[in-house]
Each structure stands twice: as structure tokens, then as C-alpha cells.
Amino acid sequence: MKKLLVALMIIFAPLHAWAVDVERVVSPGGIEAWLVQDHSNPVVSMRFAFDGGSELDPVGKAGLSNLAASTMDEGAGDLDSQSFQQILADQSITLRFDAGLDRFSGELKTLSENLDQSFDLLRLSLSQPRFDEEPVARLKSQIIAGIRADSEDPGKLAYDSLFAHFFPGHGYAVDSDGTVESVTALGSDDLRSFVKTRLGRSNLIIGVVGDIDPDRLGQLIDHAFGALPAAPSVERGGDVAVNASGRLDVIERDIPQSTIVFGHGALKRDDPDYYATLVMNHILGGGSFTSRLYDEVREKRGLAYSVGSSVYPLDHAGLIIGSAATENARVSETIEVIRTQWARMAAGDVGEQELKDAKTYITGAFPLTFTSTGAIARVLVAMQLNKLGIDYLDKRKTYIDAVDMADVKRVAAKYLAPDRLDIVVVGKPAGIVPSR
Amino acid sequence: MTKIAKRFCAAVAVIVMMWGGQALWASEAWAGVFNPETFTLDNGMQVVVLPNHRAPVVLHMVWYKAGSADEPEGKSGVAHLLEHLMFKGTPKHPNGEFSKILAQHGGQENAFTSLDYTGYHQTVASDRLEMVMELEADRMTNLVLSPEDVATERAVVLEERNQRIENKPSARLREEANQKFFPDNHPYGRPIIGWRPELAALTREDALAFYKDHYAPDNAILVVAGDVNVADVKRLAEKYYGPIPARGVAARTPLVTDAPITGGETVLRDARVRQASWAENVIQPSLSNGSPRRVAALEILSELLGGGGTSRLYRALVIDQALAVSAGTYYDQSARGNGQFAFYASPRPGVSLDELAQALRTETRRVLDEGLKPDELAAIKKRMMADAVYSRDAMKTGAWTIGGALAAGHSIEDVEQWPERIQAVTEQDVLDALKAVLDEPRRITTKLLPNGNGDGA
Numbered sequence: 050m051k052k053l054l055v056a057l058m059i060i061f062a063p064l065h066a067w068a069v070d071v072e073r074v075v076s077p078g079g080i081e082a083w084l085v086q087d088h089s090n091p092v093v094s095m096r097f098a099f100d101g102g103s104e105l106d107p108v109g110k111a112g113l114s115n116l117a118a119s120t121m122d123e124g125a126g127d128l129d130s131q132s133f134q135q136i137l138a139d140q141s142i143t144l145r146f147d148a149g150l151d152r153f154s155g156e157l158k159t160l161s162e163n164l165d166q167s168f169d170l171l172r173l174s175l176s177q178p179r180f181d182e183e184p185v186a187r188l189k190s191q192i193i194a195g196i197r198a199d200s201e202d203p204g205k206l207a208y209d210s211l212f213a214h215f216f217p218g219h220g221y222a223v224d225s226d227g228t229v230e231s232v233t234a235l236g237s238d239d240l241r242s243f244v245k246t247r248l249g250r251s252n253l254i255i256g257v258v259g260d261i262d263p264d265r266l267g268q269l270i271d272h273a274f275g276a277l278p279a280a281p282s283v284e285r286g287g288d289v290a291v292n293a294s295g296r297l298d299v300i301e302r303d304i305p306q307s308t309i310v311f312g313h314g315a316l317k318r319d320d321p322d323y324y325a326t327l328v329m330n331h332i333l334g335g336g337s338f339t340s341r342l343y344d345e346v347r348e349k350r351g352l353a354y355s356v357g358s359s360v361y362p363l364d365h366a367g368l369i370i371g372s373a374a375t376e377n378a379r380v381s382e383t384i385e386v387i388r389t390q391w392a393r394m395a396a397g398d399v400g401e402q403e404l405k406d407a408k409t410y411i412t413g414a415f416p417l418t419f420t421s422t423g424a425i426a427r428v429l430v431a432m433q434l435n436k437l438g439i440d441y442l443d444k445r446k447t448y449i450d451a452v453d454m455a456d457v458k459r460v461a462a463k464y465l466a467p468d469r470l471d472i473v474v475v476g477k478p479a480g481i482v483p484s485r
Numbered sequence: 486m487t488k489i490a491k492r493f494c495a496a497v498a499v500i501v502m503m504w505g506g507q508a509l510w511a512s513e514a515w516a517g518v519f520n521p522e523t524f525t526l527d528n529g530m531q532v533v534v535l536p537n538h539r540a541p542v543v544l545h546m547v548w549y550k551a552g553s554a555d556e557p558e559g560k561s562g563v564a565h566l567l568e569h570l571m572f573k574g575t576p577k578h579p580n581g582e583f584s585k586i587l588a589q590h591g592g593q594e595n596a597f598t599s600l601d602y603t604g605y606h607q608t609v610a611s612d613r614l615e616m617v618m619e620l621e622a623d624r625m626t627n628l629v630l631s632p633e634d635v636a637t638e639r640a641v642v643l644e645e646r647n648q649r650i651e652n653k654p655s656a657r658l659r660e661e662a663n664q665k666f667f668p669d670n671h672p673y674g675r676p677i678i679g680w681r682p683e684l685a686a687l688t689r690e691d692a693l694a695f696y697k698d699h700y701a702p703d704n705a706i707l708v709v710a711g712d713v714n715v716a717d718v719k720r721l722a723e724k725y726y727g728p729i730p731a732r733g734v735a736a737r738t739p740l741v742t743d744a745p746i747t748g749g750e751t752v753l754r755d756a757r758v759r760q761a762s763w764a765e766n767v768i769q770p771s772l773s774n775g776s777p778r779r780v781a782a783l784e785i786l787s788e789l790l791g792g793g794g795t796s797r798l799y800r801a802l803v804i805d806q807a808l809a810v811s812a813g814t815y816y817d818q819s820a821r822g823n824g825q826f827a828f829y830a831s832p833r834p835g836v837s838l839d840e841l842a843q844a845l846r847t848e849t850r851r852v853l854d855e856g857l858k859p860d861e862l863a864a865i866k867k868r869m870m871a872d873a874v875y876s877r878d879a880m881k882t883g884a885w886t887i888g889g890a891l892a893a894g895h896s897i898e899d900v901e902q903w904p905e906r907i908q909a910v911t912e913q914d915v916l917d918a919l920k921a922v923l924d925e926p927r928r929i930t931t932k933l934l935p936n937g938n939g940d941g942a
Contacts, residue, residue, distance in 0.1 A: 069540070089539060092878050131795070131804065138795040139864050141871030160871060187803060190833050194810040197759035198831075203652060302757070306647035338572075338584035338594075348581065351640030354648055374648050406589050413591015417608045419540040420711070421879035 069419065071429065071439050074257075076267035078275045082255035083429040083439065084266055087422060091161040093259035094422035096430045097274075098154040100252040101285050103227075104220030104365070109234070111220075112192065112227015114148035116185075116235050117243045119192060121146050123184035125173035130184040133170070142167045144174065148225050151364045152434070153247065158423060161260040168269040176276040178244060180237040193229050203308035203475040204372065206300055210473045211310050211370070214296065219289050221363060249281040250274060256429025258422040289365045290314070293471040297384075297484040300475045307380045307476025311358075311387060312370030313469045318362040318435050324448045325456035326369075326464060327360055331407040332457075333394045333465075334358025334371050339406065341390050346373055352383045369464065380478035388467050395465035397458035404454055412446045518873060518901050519883035522715045526722060528731040529703030531891065534718045535710035535883045543711035544884050545617045546606040547625070548892040550706070551699035553679075554600045554672035554740060554822065560691050562679015565598040566635075566642055567692045571605065572596075573634045575627035583620050590616065598677055601821045602892035606884075611712040615721055622725040625700055628693075635689040643685060646678050655762070655933055658753035662931045665751060666766055666825075669744050673822055701732035706891045710884040737894070740822030741774045745927065752932045760810075761934050763838045764829040768927035769816065771824030772895050780818050781906040782918035783826060787816040788865050789857070789915065790849060791828070798830070801848040808836045808844050821893045826922050838932050853919050857912050869907050 072084045082095075106113040122137070122144050124130035137144055143158040144167065159167035199205045209224060216222040226232075253274060257266055291314030316322055327335070334342035334357045346356040358371030375383045419425050432441050474481060522534040553564045574580050587594050587607060594607040607617045650656045660676050667674030678684065707726060709718045746768075772780055790797050791814030802809040812830040828849070832841045876882045890900050 087539060090878055091874060094878075131800070134794045138793065138868060141868050141875070158875075160874060183804065187807070190807075191810045194760045194831060194833075200759050201757035304757075305651045306644065308652075336588060338581075339588045347641055348637070351637035352644070354641050354645035375644055376647060406585070410588045410591050413610065414593065415591070416540060416610065417542050417591065417593055420537075420542055420544075420608075420881065423878075 069425070069442055071442065072263060073439055074263045074266050074270075076271045076275075078271040080250060080253070080255070080270050080274050082257055082266060082270055083433060084256075084261070084263060085258045085425055085429065086260075086262065087258055088260050090422075091260050092422055093159055093161055093164060093257065093261050094426045095157040095255065095257045096154065096423070096426040097157075097253060097255045098152045098430050098434060099248050099281070100152065100254070100434070101247060101281065101283065102149045102152045103223075103225035104150050105247065105283055105285065106220060106227070109231060110227075110239060111223040111231040112225070113235055113239055113243055114153055114247070115225050115227060116188065116192060116232065117240050118146035118148045118153065119188040120180055120185055120240060121174045121178045121244070123188065124179040124181050125170075126177045126179075128173070129179065130181060133173075136166070136170065140166060142170065144170055146174075150221055150225060154430070156423070164261065164265070164269060168273045171273040172276065175244075175248065175274065178240070180240045182237070185237055185240065189232055189235065192226060192232050196226055196229055196232070201302070203302065203304065203306075203374070204310070206302070207308050207310040207372070207473045207475045210298060210300060210475075211312060211471060214298075214471060215291050215293060215312075215314075215368070216289060216366070217292060221289065221366065245278075246282045249278045251280040253277070254430055254433040256426040256433070258425040258429070286365065291366050291368060293469050295468045295484070296471045297481070298471075298473045299478060299481055299483045300473065302476055304476050305376060306374055307377050307474050307478045308372065308374045309380065309383060309387075309472060309474050310370065310372045311470050311472045312361075312368055313466060313471060314367060315360060315369040315464045316362065316367040317364070318367075320367065322456075322460045322463070323360075323362070325452045325460045328404065328407045328411060328449065328452045329394065329399075329457045329461050330358055330360045330369060331411060332399060332403050333390065335360070336407065336410060339410075341394070342371070342373075342387065345386050345390055346383060350382070350386070352379050352386070377477045378479050380474060380476070381480050384472060384474075384481075388470065391465055391467040391470060394461050395467060397461055399454065399457055399461070401454065404452075404457060408449050408452060412449050415445065518904060519877065519887060520901075521883065521887055521897060523897060524719065526702065526727050528727065528729060530705050530707060530722070530726050530729075532707045532718065532722050533709070533884075533887055533891070533897070534713065534715045535708070535887070536713060536715070537710060537880050538712050539880065541611045541712045542608060542880065543611040543614050543709060543713050544606060544608050544881055545614060545621065546604055546708040546884055546888050547621050548602050548604045548706040548708065548888045549699055550602060550704050550734075550737065550892050550894070551695070552599045552601045552603055553675065553677040555699065555737060556672070556695065558670065559683060560687065560695070561675045562642070562677075562684035563687055563691050563695045564603055565678055566639060566684070566687055567695050568596050568598045568603050568605075569638045569642055570630055570634065570692050571624055571628060573628070573630060573638070575623050575629055577623055577627065578620060579629070583624065586616070586620065592617065599889075600673055600677060601894075602889065604888065604892070614709070614713060614717075615725075618721050618725040622729065625702065625705070625726070626729055628696060628700075630689050630693060632689050635687075635692060639685070639687060642678065643681070646681060646684065649678060650676065651681075654753055654755035654758050657755075658751065658931055658933050661753065662751040662766075662929055666746060666768075666929045667742070668746060671742055671744065671822075672738075672740060673820075699734065701734050702726055702729045703731040704734040706888060708884045708888040711880050737821070740820075741771075742823060746929060749928060750930045750932070752934065754934045754936050756936045758933055758935045760831060761838060761932070762829065762831040763842055763930070763932055764827060765842070765928060765930045766825050766827045767922050767925050769824045769826040769922060769925065771818050771820045771822065772890075772899055773821055773824075773893075775818070775824065777902075777906050778909065778914055779918060779921070780824075782910050782914035783816045783824075783922070784818060785862070785865055785869075785907065785910050786915050786918045786922070787814045787826065788869065789861065790814045790852065792865070797852060798828075798845060798848055802830060802841070802844055806844060808833060808841055812845060819889060819893055819895070838934070842930070849919070850923070853916060853923065857915065862910070862912055862915065866907055866910075870904060873904055
């Protein structure tokens with residue numbers, strides 16, 4: 050989920066600055082974390098991320114990062130899987146890892162009374178994971194069952210196909226979970242190699258919120274992360290082109306409703322046009338109740354229950370993607386509406402009021418997410434990953450406010466290309482001729 | 486790439502399936518002690534306030550004590566269709582203005598329909614509370630619907646039904662089994678989103694009739710959580726909701742039933758199923774008809790048997806015997822009608838569902854025969870008390886928990902006394918509850934299988 054969180058988190062900004070006091074903590078051992086102290090509850094949430102995700106899984110070993118995420122908390126040091134999980138359960142400690150395309154991330158949540166023990170378990174899982182035969186086999190069977198169970202989900206089929214065509218031969222082409230075949234082939238040696246080569250102090254980012262002070266946090270992160278290598282030994286690659294050429298593909302399934310996904314290349318998170326593109330897409334398909342796609346597809350025509358588009362920046366490629374689902378008989382009409390709206394926006398047809406509303410929404414929505422320690426910790430990680438600066442919460446609004454009509458028209462013309470929009474339909478759509 | 490946001494946009498129904506689905510509450514049914522403030526307006530509208538000053542944000546919710554189980558016979562889906570239509574407009578705020586105004590303020594909003602209630606919620610900066618109250622109070626009684634609005638939105642909901650049910654073998658199985666689990670046209674036996682033919686036939690008049698019957702302050706609960714104080718909420722609630730006259734809403738039809746169940750097994754085979762699964766649901770008391778002690782014991786039982794990776798069933802079936810990829814239980818105590826206790830499991834390759842079910846029953850019975858291990862009960866209680874602390878971490882948890890409880894006819898005390906109820910449970914209570922689950926004749930098994938003649942092996 051990490052890639053989604055990053056994609057979503059960064060689209061918001063405070064409506065009016067208020068005191069979320071973000072502190073930069075550097076441990077005695079030189080490890081950095083961003084902290085928001087909150088002593089209202091005896092709870093501490095930490096989120097952390099290592100740069101580089103499943104995209105780096107070796108060829109033929111898709112799903113390695115995800116299997117590592119699933120097994121690093123299944124026994125470490127002297128504790129076998131059941132002992133390790135029993136301590137987590139008995140002390141009500143949440144410790145889990147997650148693999149996305151660009152990140153390997155983790156979450157630790159504990160009552161403050163168990164801080165020492167929870168960070169010690171984290172240290173063990175990072176530095177001495179056991180990868181015993183039983184938990185590895187068990188988690189492999191669970192992941193494979195999950196892949197199988199999802200394998201006929203129309204949305205999953207459609208997005209997998211879209212990404213496979215976007216990124217032929219690249220790590221982005223395959224879902225983080227991997228495939229039945231690739232996961233079946235993974236073993237403990239692969240997992241040990243993953244931990245040794247992919248996790249380092251230099252590619253680590255930490256965000257902490259809750260009932261803890263900087264000194265204590267500094268000691269604890271030294272304890273948990275200090276034994277990691279200085280840097281990972283696997284390098285991240287460079288940018289990759291998005292292969293989108295206006296293809297229309299149909300994956301036939303005997304179901305009453307077709308799922309439609311669409312998209313093409315756009316821009317990365319660090320592009321100066323990013324904020325303008327965000328505002329533009331909000332008007333086009335990002336605003337959940339108010340976007341043009343929502344209005345035209347759902348409100349006016351009753352074609353679909355869900356429709357929308359997202360700016361979706363990956364580390365090596367930018368995307369704009371979207372989806373809709375409609376009964377087989379109305380697929381053509383729905384695609385027509387989507388293409389028309391894409392073209393209309395690309396041509397620069399934007400109203401002043403729409404622009405104003407999009408900006409007030411994007412600036413106003415962000416602070417509304419700051420309602421749990423975990424949610425705030427996620428934001429702290431996203432801010433660091435995207436190099437947004439520790440004062441980002443205060444500056445965010447100015448970036449959005451600065452977007453004007455000329456910017457929106459410019460980025461719409463630059464990044465929206467109706468003729469390059471790749472479309473994948475899963476279902477039995479009537480009257481659709483695939484362009485393959 | 487299902488990890489990509491599947492946007493379910495405005496007026497999304499968080500449809501709470503009773504069958505193998507998730508209850509609305511975060512993880513445990515009751516999350517703990519929230520220390521809410523509560524008062525009732527002169528028109529009978531109950532108000533609950535949950536101050537939490539972490540961020541200048543407020544969650545505003547209105548819950549109506551009317552869900553799909555309150556629909557007239559033959560009109561299934563009307564509660565949920567009305568939930569969608571509530572966004573259409575009023576004389577004062579026409580043409581979907583509600584959502585547009587919210588968006589202009591950066592507000593987040595949604596709505597949901599369940600068996601026992603319907604709810605509307607907005608999250609806004611705390612200085613916008615008055616604005617959302619004005620909007621929500623306005624649409625409590627002033628909804629205007631055109632026939633075109635209804636026709637278009639009905640098409641949207643039919644697509645929602647396609648997406649949630651028709652396109653998903655597991656959901657179709659649940660729907661079919663649920664009808665057998667609650668026989669004789671019991672309201673819990675019909676899908677929240679409605680049977681397709683009935684949903685397709687719903688009219689503007691049907692929606693407005695449901696609206697007039699159930700949408701009134703004396704049938705609603707206001708919950709406000711976040712950066713607010715009680716005095717301000719009271720002043721605003723009296724200003725906006727206070728003037729709406731009570732309507733003397735009819736008493737709700739009792740839902741607790743002791744009707745026997747016939748046809749104890751439902752099987753669905755579908756070419757699109759790639760991973761078989763098994764479940765067994767058993768009628769058990771809910772907070773509505775069970776003793777507090779029994780309800781708490783069932784909750785602990787569910788934690789003991791199926792509460793995650795250290796539970797009895799997971800350890801036996803998934804780890805030790807390696808028969809399953811997943812195994813667990815859940816207990817839903819929150820219903821206005823009967824509660825249910827459920828077992829579920831998915832097999833590893835080469836294991837049949839019958840073999841898996843047999844192993845699950847053996848392990849369950851072992852608990853009854855051998856009792857609990859030393860400290861096992863204490864550890865579970867400790868974990869549940871920690872859940873209560875965590876439940877105060879997120880602003881929304883208390884609002885959802887208390888709102889849902891009140892809307893289903895339970896009390897704030899039912900929520901707030903949860904720790905005491907849990908603490909009072911003895912080992913014998915847990916074993917008595919387990920015996921009751923095993924002895925209960927009203928149970929139904931569901932099997933989801935790929936095409937072919939095999940039994941998932």
C-alpha cells in the first residue's frame with residue numbers, strides 16, 4: 050500500500066497553518082527521525098521506509114520484497130515464529146512490514162509502557178530474522194492463495210495488464226506480490242540476501258508520533274536500526290519510459306459488468322509542474338464528488354458507481370491513471386465520455402470557479418487526515434521521502450495557491466493525450482473492437 | 486495492481502455484510518471507554534459529543550435508526566437508494582450543492598447503509614462545524630427528488646450491485662446463504678443493496694415514503710467528535726436540529742427470531758474461483774437478546790479460537806497441521822436482531838473442504854474437552870484492554886462505535902462498560918459459550934469452490 054499512500058498523501062495541504070510541531074531528531078548514532086510529540090494517549094506510532102521496493106526484486110524473483118515483509122516478523126534471534134508472534138500479541142504490539150513498488154516500509158505501534166520491548170523486537174526482525182522453513186512455507190502458501198483469490202478480480206486483472214504494457218521488462222510491470230510461479234520458487238536464501246543487500250541506514254526514513262521525547266527516541270532508534278549496514282548494496286535504477294500508445298485491449302470474462310482502467314505517462318513527484326497537474330486532475334477526475342468524470346459518467350448518465358482518475362507518480366516514471374465500471378452494454382458509451390473529457394481538458398477548457406474550488410479543496414483536505422498517531426507518522430515519512438522539507442506543512446498551501454489558470458492549461462496540454470490513453474476492459478463489453 | 490485506489494465515490498454505501506464481512510467497528514466490536522458527553526434535544530434527537538483536541542478537525546455524523554431491515558416487504562434496497570438520493574438537493578441547496586459546498590471547504594464526506602441504520606458523516610476543519618450542521622439539518626426534512634434523479638441514481642446503484650455482488654462469486658454465495666440463514670422473509674435475509682428485481686423497480690415514491698417514515702430528529706442520533714466542546718455543540722445543535730419537529734416515529738419491528746433453519750449447506754461453484762473457502766455461521770445472542778456475561782464470553786471465545794496468528798485455530802490448522810492458508814472466527818454482537826458466531830477457513834492445495842472443516846471442528850471441541858491453558862484467559866483480557874487504549878488513538882473510532890451502538894438500539898453504557906464485562910468473564914463462562922455455539926442447531930455452512938466435481942482438493 051505504500052505507493053498508494055505516498056501518491057495520496059502528498060496531494061494535500063493545510064487550510065490554515067496550525068501547530069503540528071515537527072521535530073528533527075538525530076540519534077547519538079546519527080540516525081534521523083522526524084517526531085511529533087503527543088502525550089494525550091500512552092501510545093507511540095512509528096512508520097519507517099527503506100527506499101527501493103519490489104521494483105528491485107531480481108528477474109524471476111518477483112514477490113521477494115513482499116515475502117520478506119511477510120516473514121521478517123515470523124521469528125528472529127532466539128525466538129521462533131510462534132514465540133515472536135506470541136510476545137507481539139501478549140504485549141499488544143503491532144509490528145509489520147510492507148512492500149510496494151518503490152518502498153519497503155514498516156510500522157511499529159505500541160503502548161508507551163512497552164517501548165523498550167517493541168523496539169528490541171524490531172531490532173531482532175531487521176538484524177536477525179530467522180526465515181525458518183515452517184513460517185516461510187506457510188507465508189508462501191498464504192501469498193499464493195491471495196494471488197489466486199485475486200487473480201479473477203476484474204480490477205486486478207485490468208491494472209495488472211495496464212502496468213505490464215506500460216513497463217515491459219521493468220520491475221514495475223509486475224505487482225509487488227509477484228506471481229504464483231515466482232513466489233513458489235523463492236526460498237530462505239533469497240530472503241537472507243534481501244535483508245543483507247536492500248536495507249541500510251542511508252536509505253532509511255523514519256516518522257514517529259506519540260508519547261515519547263526526542264532523547265528516548267534517539268536511543269531507541271539507535272538500538273533498532275543501528276546494526277544495519279551503512280548503505281544497501283543494491284542500487285536503484287534510472288527513469289523508465291511509459292509505453293502508452295492509445296491501445297484498447299479487452300480481457301474477456303463472463304461477468305455482467307466490465308471494469309475499465311485507463312492511463313498514460315505524466316510526471317514525477319519532483320517535477321515543478323506537479324502541483325498544477327494535481328489541481329488539473331482534481332477537476333478532471335480526482336475530486337470524488339465534484340470531478341468532471343464523476344459528473345459526466347455517474348451523475349448525469351448513471352453509467353457507473355465508481356469512476357475517477359489519479360496522478361500517480363512513481364520514482365522512475367510518472368503516470369495518470371483511472372478506472373470505471375459499468376454494465377457490458379454501456380462500455381462504449383462510458384469510454385466515449387472519458388475520452389471526450391480527457392480531450393476537453395487537454396484543450397484547456399477550464400472555468401475560473403472550477404479552478405478556485407479545486408484549490409480550496411486540495412488545501413483544505415489535508416489537515417483532516419491528522420486524526421491518529423499512525424496517520425501523522427505516515428505523513429512524516431512521505432514528507433521525507435519526497436524531500437518536501439520539515440516546514441512543508443506550513444508551506445504546502447502556498448504551493449497550491451500559486452497555481453493559476455495559465456498553469457493548469459499548460460499542464461493539461463502538456464500531459465493529457467487522449468490519443469495515447471491506454472484502455473483495458475475486463476468483462477464482456479458490447480461493440481468494442483480491441484486495437485491489438 | 487488492486488493496490489491502486491479503487492475509488493468509491495460520493496454516497497458510497499459502506500454496506501455491512503453480515504456474512505463473512507466486516508462489522509463496522511474497527512476490530513473488536515466495542516472499542517472501549519470513550520467517556521462521551523450526551524444530551525437529548527427537546528424534539529428527541531440524542532446528541533453525543535466526544536472531544537479530542539489533537540488536530541483542529543471535527544467529525545460530524547447523523548445516524549438514522551433505519552436500515553435495510555426496516556424496509557417494507559418487496560422494497561428491498563430502498564434504504565440504500567435513499568442514502569444515495571440524500572445528496573440530490575433541497576430547495577435551499579439544490580442540484581448536489583451539498584457535496585460541492587463540502588468540497589469547497591476541503592471537507593470529506595460519505596454515507597453508509599447497514600441492516601440496522603443509515604448514517605451520514607462529514608469531516609471538516611473545526612471552524613466549519615456550523616456549516617455542515619446547517620446542511621445536514623436541512624436535508625433531514627427538505628429533500629426534493631425529481632423522477633430523473635431517481636432513475637439515474639437507480640442505474641448507479643444497479644452498477645454498484647454489479648460491482649459488489651454480481652461480479653463476485655463470494656458475494657453471490659453470501660447472498661444466497663444469508664437468505665437461508667434468516668428464512669421466512671426475515672429482514673436480515675435480504676441483501677442491503679436489495680434484490681435486483683426489487684431494486685430495479687424502486688420509484689421516487691418508494692424513496693420518499695421511506696424518508697417520511699424514518700428521517701426525523703426523534704429517530705436520529707447526532708455524534709460530534711474532535712476539536713469541539715460540549716457547550717458549542719449544544720448551542721449549534723439546538724439552533725439547527727432543534728427547530729425540526731419530532732414526528733413520533735413508529736416503534737421498530739422486533740428482529741430477534743427463533744425460526745428454525747433448514748438446508749444447512751450452500752455451495753457455489755464458479756469458473757472464476759481460484760481459491761476455495763469454507764465458512765460456518767451459527768446464530769448466537771447479540772447485545773439485544775443475550776446476557777451481558779454471555780455476550781462478553783462469546784467475544785473472548787472468538788479471540789481465543791480465531792483472534793489472529795496466535796489463536797487456537799490458526800495455530801492448529803495453519804501452522805501445526807498445515808491444512809489451511811487461513812482460519813479464524815468472528816462474532817457479531819452488535820445487531821438489533823440475532824447475533825452470529827462464524828468460523829471460516831481456506832484450504833492449502835490438496836486439502837478438501839470437508840477435511841478442513843473436520844479438523845476445525847476437532848480443534849474447537851478440544852478446547853471444550855481440555856479447557857483453557859493457564860494464563861490464556863488473562864492474556865486475552867489484557868490484549869482487549871490494550872485495544873481500548875488504542876481505540877482512543879483515532880478520532881473516529883469512538884464516534885463510529887457509539888453511533889452504531891445507539892442506532893442499533895443499544896446504550897452508551899453497553900459501550901462504556903465493555904471493559905468490566907470482559908474482565909468479569911470466567912473460564913467456565915467461555916466454555917459455556919463454546920458449548921452453546923456447538924449445540925446450536927441454527928447453523929449454515931458455505932462452500933466456495935472452483936468449477937468441477939472436486940471438493941476443493
